[in-house]
Amino acid sequence: MQYIAGIDIGGTKMAVSIADRNGPLVRIAEATVKLGTPRAPAEQAVSMLRSACERIGISLSELGAVGVSSCGPFVKHGGLIHLVAPNICGGIGNRGDLLNDWESVPLEQVLREHFTHVAIQNDCVAALAAERAFGALHNEDNCAYVTWSTGIGFGLCVDGRLLHGKNGNAGHAGHMLLTDQSQAQCGCGNYGDTEALASGRNLEVQYGRSPEELFNAVKEGDVHAHAAVVHAAKWFGRALYNVTATLDLRVFAIGGSIWHHHGDWLEPIVREEICSHLPALTQGVQLIRPALDAHVADAGALYLVMPDDWVADWRQLSLWDRIAETEME
Numbered sequence: 001m002q003y004i005a006g007i008d009i010g011g012t013k014m015a016v017s018i019a020d021r022n023g024p025l026v027r028i029a030e031a032t033v034k035l036g037t038p039r040a041p042a043e044q045a046v047s048m049l050r051s052a053c054e055r056i057g058i059s060l061s062e063l064g065a066v067g068v069s070s071c072g073p074f075v076k077h078g079g080l081i082h083l084v085a086p087n088i089c090g091g092i093g094n095r096g097d098l099l100n101d102w103e104s105v106p107l108e109q110v111l112r113e114h115f116t117h118v119a120i121q122n123d124c125v126a127a128l129a130a131e132r133a134f135g136a137l138h139n140e141d142n143c144a145y146v147t148w149s150t151g152i153g154f155g156l157c158v159d160g161r162l163l164h165g166k167n168g169n170a171g172h173a174g175h176m177l178l179t180d181q182s183q184a185q186c187g188c189g190n191y192g193d194t195e196a197l198a199s200g201r202n203l204e205v206q207y208g209r210s211p212e213e214l215f216n217a218v219k220e221g222d223v224h225a226h227a228a229v230v231h232a233a234k235w236f237g238r239a240l241y242n243v244t245a246t247l248d249l250r251v252f253a254i255g256g257s258i259w260h261h262h263g264d265w266l267e268p269i270v271r272e273e274i275c276s277h278l279p280a281l282t283q284g285v286q287l288i289r290p291a292l293d294a295h296v297a298d299a300g301a302l303y304l305v306m307p308d309d310w311v312a313d314w315r316q317l318s319l320w321d322r323i324a325e326t327e328m329e
């Protein structure tokens with residue numbers, strides 16, 4: 001296999017990248033298409049891959065395998081993965097803020113019309129796989145990759161095995177119910193789940209200020225903003241406690257824009273919420289920063305289909321770092 005491709009599908013943006021044994025070759029990013037037929041986002045990915053191939057002078061058929069790191073959840077129809085993502089499909093939940101009425105996106109079906117080797121994973125599972133292969137979780141057998149951003153998601157590894165579940169949705173602890181005493185609603189429809197209480201999208205719904213505005217207000221000494229953010233951090237910590245208690249994990253690598261920018265002062269609040277319960281389960285639990293940073297999703301997508309004999313070179317030479325340099329307008 002000479003060339004592999006990665007697709008990163010998010011609620012806001014989509015990115016594709018192509019790599020060979022020696023590293024990333026090209027990357028293109030666009031806003032995720034959320035208009036037209038439910039096939040549109042999948043067709044957008046194929047069209048972006050075609051453009052990326054043109055940039056490096058190869059044809060689409062030369063891509064030996066395509067890995068996909070996508071926001072979830074997934075459902076399977078006829079064994080094929082469809083996206084049922086509240087941030088892409090306007091037919092889910094009742095927010096009315098998306099201009100389509102899609103119930104699901106037939107992602108795998110569209111990709112298989114063009115490629116024979118396709119591997120699709122939830123974005124946090126792909127990120128976890130990449131951090132274990134190349135990054136901060138190397139040699140960790142009981143660990144999680146967590147993102148705290150627009151949404152909140154987990155990729156879980158127990159006894160050295162990545163957890164997938166019946167539809168590939170293991171790790172959707174962002175929709176784990178934490179309280180029925182809250183009016184905070186998640187995009188999935190739940191009240192009082194982890195995302196409802198702490199995700200960037202729902203902080204904005206709850207407090208009428210974007211996470212950036214909220215955190216800026218905290219810096220300026222706004223006590224209400226401070227209380228709101230501490231409240232969110234405690235619930236986030238409780239979610240981590242519940243996952244620790246359930247799976248006996250040792251390390252959480254936490255990424256996502258909220259943690260990336262504010263993790264330094266949020267960490268003691270989150271750590272206190274984890275460690276103030278049942279020390280037998282929580283003692284020694286570590287919260288660490290991921291190593292792959294902004295391109296963890298691209299690296300994760302590529303890693304899903306990467307030949308084993310490339311992996312050591314990618315790790316040793318930090319080749320994923322070059323993804324940023326291959327960015328095309």
Ligand SMILES: [Zn+2]
Pocket residue numbers: 174175186187188189190193195196
């Ligand atoms: Zn939810």
